[in-house]
Amino acid sequence: MKKNQSHRLSIAPMMDWTDRHCRFFHRQLSRHSLLYTEMVTAPALVRGGALHLLEHSPAEHPVALQLGGSDPRELAQAAQLGWQAGYPEINLNCGCPSDRVQSGSFGAVLMEHPALVGEICAAMIAASPAEVTVKCRIGVDDQIPQTILPVFLETLSQAGVRRVIIHARKAWLQGLSPKDNREIPPLDYPLVLAMKAAFPHLHISINGGITSLAQACALLDQGLDGVMVGRAAYQRPADILQDADRLIFGDTGPGRDAFAVVDAMRPYIRQELSKGVRLASITRHMLGLFAGKPGARAWRRALSEHAHRAGAGTEVLDMALDALHASATPDTAAPA
Structure with a gap:
């Protein structure tokens, strides 16, 4: 560039x-x-x-x-x-x-x-x-x-x-x-x-x-x-x-997908939490990260419901990712 x-x-x-x-x-x-x-x-x-x-x-x-x-x-x-x-x-x-x-x-x-x-x-x-x-x-x-x-x-x-x-x-x-x-x-x-x-x-x-x-x-x-x-x-x-x-910029370097971005945010979130910042103040900007993708609604719901709770940390990201994957993956279990 x-x-x-x-x-x-x-x-x-x-x-x-x-x-x-x-x-x-x-x-x-x-x-x-x-x-x-x-x-x-x-x-x-x-x-x-x-x-x-x-x-x-x-x-x-x-x-x-x-x-x-x-x-x-x-x-x-x-x-x-x-x-x-x-x-x-x-x-x-x-x-x-x-x-x-x-x-x-x-x-x-x-x-x-x-x-x-x-x-x-x-x-x-x-x-x-x-x-x-x-x-x-x-x-x-x-x-x-x-x-x-x-x-x-x-x-x-x-x-x-x-x-x-x-x-x-x-x-x-x-x-x-x-x-x-x-x-x-x-x-x-x-x-x-x-x-x-x-x-x-x-x-x-x-x-x-x-x-x-x-x-x-x-x-x-x-x-x-x-x-x-x-x-x-x-x-x-x-x-x-x-x-x-x-x-836009002609950069041939490797980009990050949405999942890699979540991982990249973890050190920053831990640092900010140690300063007294509430998790929701950061994750509110991440609600649309998976917009248009399978499981996006579950991701948003999990962040919205749990990130504002006292003491919430990066485990909420894991919960939200689990919810996203569970929602995006069809249930293939055979009927009883």
Whole structure:
């Protein structure tokens, strides 16, 4: 794999999902895919001193930190803290439509203020050696994407940004829930492709509605620089990541199947349990590991029923694997 090609396939930052346990788990499936943190707000870091939100393992790399905020000085300070914590990429969230994010005047609402975003990015770039990237929508509310998106990208480019992830949907800040905003506004892949043609010097990744590795490969073949996958990578991690190193990155090294991933997680789980972490905090990210395979439901049920119990350890993995095998194997015993 060529150096710095991890952005060809990335896993989206998702609140309450892509925590450090999730990222470590995903890393066991793919050595090269770029992983993102959940969004961390600049005020929490700068004013709240919540530096524990930056904790991660070197084993998670390549990994990027996503920040939320709207104050250039504060975001510059947060970017510096992120760099000092070991993140080589700092991503600015200009795409989240939740009410909580809107009330803080950041996320997707920033698309209404391109000049401010340019100022923010320039300040972040000046604050540390970390690469500053932006994740955005194609527009919000009554904006015309074909008009606003080129202006937005040009502003980012002039500020010094060289890599942008575009969620190929509008965000409706009024009238749609965050969940609906991920599904109802129509996808516009052709517009994102047109932006790549209009801004060839920008590295442009596409996000939104990508549900398979084959679809990701097809989008790369159309000339996009990267593909970001969200919920599908969380709900069906093996389907998206198990063959990614070979198909996306050209890595001819041996991959891991789902059973090998379970074994690879055991030392990490023991280490985290010794720190007081509850088993369910880790295994909740592993529920979809066997999605679509025989016995997957039994695997999920066993983890869900037993991992939350006090004192639960890696024996729960064994119970879940036994349940999976028992459910997947038809009963061949002869009738009495």
